[in-house]
Amino acid sequence: MTDNEHRLAREREEIAARVASFKATQERFQRERQEYYASTLGNAWSGFQQKTA
Template identity: 80%
Template structure:
């Protein structure tokens, strides 16, 4: 390989690593949002009592 090809290959590897890191971070944020939503909604519903129509 020439020096230019080596440089291009290193740049591609760096870009791939950055993309993988970004994707992992976005997945972490998505999991945290889903967990927060489930917890918040669960807490909201736990305090809710549905009035009975038949009583």
């Protein structure tokens, strides 16, 4: 491989690593949003429904 091909391969690897990191961060944010809803908003809505029933 030439120097240019090595450079391009390294750049592709770096981009792939950044995309993977971004995807992992987005998945973590999604889990945190779901947990927040379940623990806070879900419980509040459940309590509201019990009082009106």
